[in-house]
Amino acid sequence: MGTASQELSEWIDGFLFVANLPILDLLNTKPVLADGPSELLSDVRALERWLIASEMVSSTKDKAVVRSWRNSVEAEGFLKHLIAFRERLRDAVLLIERGMLPSDAFLSEVNSLLLQYPRHTSLRKRDGKLTRETFVEFRKPADLWTPIVDATADLLTETESSRIRKCESCVIHFFDTSKKGSRRWCSMNICGNKLKVAAYQRRKHAGSKSVE
Numbered sequence: 001m002g003t004a005s006q007e008l009s010e011w012i013d014g015f016l017f018v019a020n021l022p023i024l025d026l027l028n029t030k031p032v033l034a035d036g037p038s039e040l041l042s043d044v045r046a047l048e049r050w051l052i053a054s055e056m057v058s059s060t061k062d063k064a065v066v067r068s069w070r071n072s073v074e075a076e077g078f079l080k081h082l083i084a085f086r087e088r089l090r091d092a093v094l095l096i097e098r099g100m101l102p103s104d105a106f107l108s109e110v111n112s113l114l115l116q117y118p119r120h121t122s123l124r125k126r127d128g129k130l131t132r133e134t135f136v137e138f139r140k141p142a143d144l145w146t147p148i149v150d151a152t153a154d155l156l157t158e159t160e161s162s163r164i165r166k167c168e169s170c171v172i173h174f175f176d177t178s179k180k181g182s183r184r185w186c187s188m189n190i191c192g193n194k195l196k197v198a199a200y201q202r203r204k205h206a207g208s209k210s211v212e
């Protein structure tokens, strides 16, 4: 029931969003589909769509800025670097999922990006009070590191590591937000049903054997 709408919400603009955290869904931009591993961040246009779908870039103004980089060589350079970073982040997440910490080399890389692309802070009047708010200013494609590395830092420090998990039957990673913390699959539609059917068939097969 409601499977169709659930299925729809898992894919936004051609990208998979099943992780509950956009930074983990960055890893999921290279899923293994029926015909093998598939690079969904295939070009700058695709990157732009992912940044918007993931809400890494969310304001109307920022979306317009990012769209203006469609033919930018610098944006292409950023995408290449991001894809390489994604694979190092994947290694770090695989370690976390085994109860370990990411490598020192990866931490150095994250720290260096945090220094180069920090969030800015400003004071604003809100409801008769002053509040301190952080924001990102996209002036050049490399500034896209700011939300990426900020989300990475959150993932590494603020996120319950025992709930960061890989699907039991595919390469998709997710953050388990279920009450019991017992989520095993990327999605019921993608792997859950497949595994349930397989388990049912195994049981059926075992059952018919024992009868014989």
Ligand SMILES: [Zn+2]
Pocket: 167, 168, 169, 170, 171, 172, 185, 186, 187, 190, 191
């Ligand atoms: Zn899966």
